[in-house]
Amino acid sequence: MWKWLHPYANPEVSYHLTNKLLPWFSYLAAIFLSIGLVWALLFAPADYQQGDSFRIFYVHVPAASLSMGIYVSMAIAAFSSLVWQVRLADASAAAMAPVGAAFTAIALITGSAWGKPMWGTWWIWDARLTSELILLFLYLGVIALHSAFEDKNLAGKAAGILTLVGVINIPIIKYSVEWWNTLHQGSTVSKLGKPSMSLDMLWPFIFCFIGFSLLVGVIICLRFRNEILARNSIRPWVRELVEQKTQ
Amino acid sequence: MTPSTTPKASLLLSAKNLTCIRQDRLLFDALSFDVFAGDIIQVEGPNGSGKTSLLRILTGLSQPYEGQVLFQSTATHNKENLQAITRYREEYQQNLLYFGHLSGIKGEMTVEENLSFNIALHGDNTDGQAQALTNVNLMGFEDNLASNLSAGQHRRTALARLYQSNAPIWILDEPFTAIDKQGVSDLEALFLAHAQRGGCIILTTHQDLSALANTQLKKITLDYSNDIAFD
Amino acid sequence: MNPRRKKRLAIVSSVLIGIGAIAGLVLYALSQNIDLFYTPSEITSGKKETGIKPVIGQRIRIGGLVVPGSVKRDPESLKVSFQLSDMVMPIVFNEGDPVVTVYYEGILPDLFREGQGIVANGTLAEHPPTGLSVEASEVLAKHDENYMPTELAEAAGQKHEKANYTPEQLNTK
């Protein structure tokens, strides 16, 4: 595996690779997102219980699952940076944190806007909501640690430790709130034995989900190449690149 | 840059290809040298040239950007076996005495408590403590709280540990700061004695080490010559 | 054994003991069935394990299913009352099931409907016609994770009508 990974662990190669990948990601993201969103807003049928407010689902669910997915990938990057000293993993973790924070915030905002008409409240201290909020705090902590250290390398290590502590804590928090606030019980029982989603609602969701994931890819690529440049500013290839760009 | 090798002396510490980057500045690049028993090495260079960074890398407190520091390990029962200090951290630190800019002296404790804690923390014998205090001219102050001491006395409290230490590798960052003339010459004598019994000393100082000039004094000079782009 | 190995062994074994302790304690906790709400049957006949019954005037949290046909709304105001029964699978409502009436004044969440699981916070009280009841200060309904188009739901007999309020009703608050 190391042999295969090695060329990509070279910052210069990775920088050019992200540059090459970026337009592809961008076009695909634009295509999928526009199809998905138009479908979701105009053509998807309204839900039998929730009416048109159900359309929030198409941004809320992708945002929520991406916010967690990004955290998990950030934790994996943090782990490989701490254990195997992969420097680029640090850069990728630093690139992911703000994207994850933004998606967590989106999940929270859209969740609130959905909860108000459906549950009758903007906010309840339910397990998912609370753990999502804590996730936002963790992201903010990671970002703050990244910017608090002058030395990018140290910042990456400190943020990595926090990320890993958070990985252990998020499930604990989720389960603790679930025990503490048993609102969930009602829904799990009444849910059994019903169809989960009809196809004409599912397809726009799949498009939205892929579109948002690709958008995440685009933003992470954009930030990743910034981080690579910042961390390798004294390398000759960066110097040359800067000279070309500033002329 | 590399101190010449005395064939008989045993190798204690070896720096391989050290590169240090601080705040987007390359301080030194591909720095390699060996430290043998009996060596006294003075690291020279203008302010901000990376002297302290080099010493901290040698102690293992900081990690170099590239390269590694090796030491002679007994854990593997092989005299010629050099091991990375990060791998055998605890064993290396038994052989190491580091004295940094900060003295590590607690104002809330007395001189004696400070000294005995420092000695015990590093696993050394606390028997000769009274002698050590005499050596740094602090006898009579042992019950004073360290916060009541002058800057020089504060410094000497920390230095007293040098007289107690069994560690062969001494890494000293500006040991002569706030020390009077007599103290400086005492320390120089101590350094000589330490080198003669098979230890090594790596230090930074702006003092002219006159007393040591004729002995094994070697120099590593850091200047800005390296702070250019590298590949 | 050399001292280095011995120490490493000590560390590893203490970490393992720690993890073992965590696992044991968590398993124990799971077997203890932590719950913080009462079902209607627990209110009338006490908790299963301990037999503890809540007393009148105590703050409690009740969870259950809204009994179909039990929702009574005051046409003049936002007052509403409904009955809750235990959540059992499969969902059936029998005559003899223990039910607790919930009194509430306020706008119900849109997902509130008959047969839906809800949780209410309030105080336990005694109302002459209905016996044990809960004066709720908050009624929460949680959506389930099923979505379907209206037509399909109607075909499946699951038409949902959210509660509508007249302006007069809303003004009483």
Add this chain to the structure above:
Amino acid sequence: MTLATSTPNNKDNNLLPMSKQLSYRRAFSLVLKRDLTIALRHRDDIINPLLFFVIVITLFPLGIGPEANTLSRIAPGIIWVAALLATLLSLDRLFKADFTDGSLEQMLLSPHPIFILVLAKITAHWLITGLPLILMAPLLAVLLHLDENSYGALIITLFLGTPVLSLLGAIGVALTVGIKKGGVLLSLLVLPLYIPVLIFATSAIDTAALGLPYSGQLAIIAALFFGSLTLAPFAVGAALKVSTN
């Protein structure tokens, strides 16, 4: 001073690398004793968080109103939140002074494993802040009309929970000790980690007030305690290495 030629006390003239026998227990008690000595000579550090604890708790009846029913319902939460904030306030002391005077880097350079020293420091911190909080809590609970059935639960949860606060807090301090304005950052990092302790502790006390068994919640807090006891020292050690770099 006739000391220019005095030799170090090492008699044999050979300073080859050595392997000393160092016991974990001695290292632990050495650091613990030192930290306790310093704290006892610097009493403000013990008294200030305790005063903060008392004052925060007395603010609630003034802010919410002295009605006994309301107070007894929120008492567990108030006591625990106050304990949490008092611990947060005292965390700074854990590594800050040692960091600024250089004794922290000396500890990191000692031949002992870092987690032993860290554990000793955290134990000292708990003895200095956690233990007094536990002793004060029943008195304050009286002021808040805590339900009579809950006193046992309050004490037990504090005994199991405050060490967790010290252990988790140490991770946050270790990460921020080298940062100049680390105070706000510290609370951002640490408070979210405290949530499970808070939830289970207050839930145990509430359950006790209803006369229901609360051993399940206690088991969870105990699990949190063992979990943080086994993992936090390593995380703290790694974080301190980063901070002193």
Add this chain to the structure above:
Amino acid sequence: MQFTHFSDFISMGGYGFYVWLSFGATALLLTLLVIDSKAGHKRIINHIAQHKRREDKLRKSREQRKKAAKTDDSAAG
């Protein structure tokens, strides 16, 4: 197409506020993030360029000083 009139589309069956709030907030946040990430590239390149200029100046001044020292030496010698 689920909506016959544009006004239906806007009102979203009475949930318009919530639906458009969600989509609007999402669009706003993501646009800001993309703009910031793109601007970051220019920012970092300018930063490195500035750093490089400073370094060049430093090196020049050092060389001048060295030269001055040398000429002094030769003058003295």
